[in-house]
Amino acid sequence: MCSSQFMWTFKLLLSKLNNTLYPFLFPPPEYAQVIKMLGNGRLEAMCFDGIKRLCHIRGKLRKKVWINTSDIILVGLRDYQDNKADVILKYNADEARSLKAYGELPEHAKINETDTFGPGDDDEIQFDDIGDDDEDIDDI
Numbered sequence: 049m050c051s052s053q054f055m056w057t058f059k060l061l062l063s064k065l066n067n068t069l070y071p072f073l074f075p076p077p078e079y080a081q082v083i084k085m086l087g088n089g090r091l092e093a094m095c096f097d098g099i100k101r102l103c104h105i106r107g108k109l110r111k112k113v114w115i116n117t118s119d120i121i122l123v124g125l126r127d128y129q130d131n132k133a134d135v136i137l138k139y140n141a142d143e144a145r146s147l148k149a150y151g152e153l154p155e156h157a158k159i160n161e162t163d164t165f166g167p168g169d170d171d172e173i174q175f176d177d178i179g180d181d182d183e184d185i186d187d188i
Contacts (some may be wrong), residue, residue: 051141055136057087059112071157077122077123077124077125077133077136078095078096078097078122078124078125078133078134079096079120079122079123079147079152079153080093080094080095080096080101080103080120080121080122080123081093081094081096081118081119081120081121081157081158082115082116082117082118082119082121083100083117084117085116085117089104089105089110090102090103090104090105091105091115091135093121093133093135095123095133096153096154096157098118099130099131101123101131101132101133102131102132102133103109103121103132103133103134103135104132104133104134104135105121105135106134106135106136108133109138113138115135115138118148118158118160119138119139119180120137120138120139120143120144120153120157120159121135121137121138121139122135122136122137122138122139123135123136124136141159141160144157144159144160145159153158
């Protein structure tokens with residue numbers, strides 16, 4: 049365990065930074081993109097190492113930071129469960145773009161896209177013109 053003096057100094061240093069990219073200074077746990085919101089403080093995220101993980105939103109972020117699908121988040125991996133993680137931080141679109149410019153995010157990462165449907169999903173819906181015939185109402 050860490051001594052309380054060390055933790056106090058560490059927290060003071062982090063509060064003085066006042067920068068939301070503070071995990072960028074340390075080795076980051078893992079970046080991920082939200083796939084699906086599951087409810088009850090849980091979400092499904094695709095980490096950029098290629099593993100889909102069930103993530104838990106920690107208490108400090110609940111009802112203060114709203115996380116939506118396709119958001120870029122920072123997750124802390126668990127030592128004892130490889131397919132589960134904890135959400136540490138949510139990046140807004142500008143921060144995610146700067147991370148992508150620094151090379152921290154892969155090039156295939158899509159930022160600020162709310163399109164949850166794949167390409168060509170609207171081809172399955174077909175509409176029929178039922179009432180467009182020139183029928184006279186008196187003939188009915």
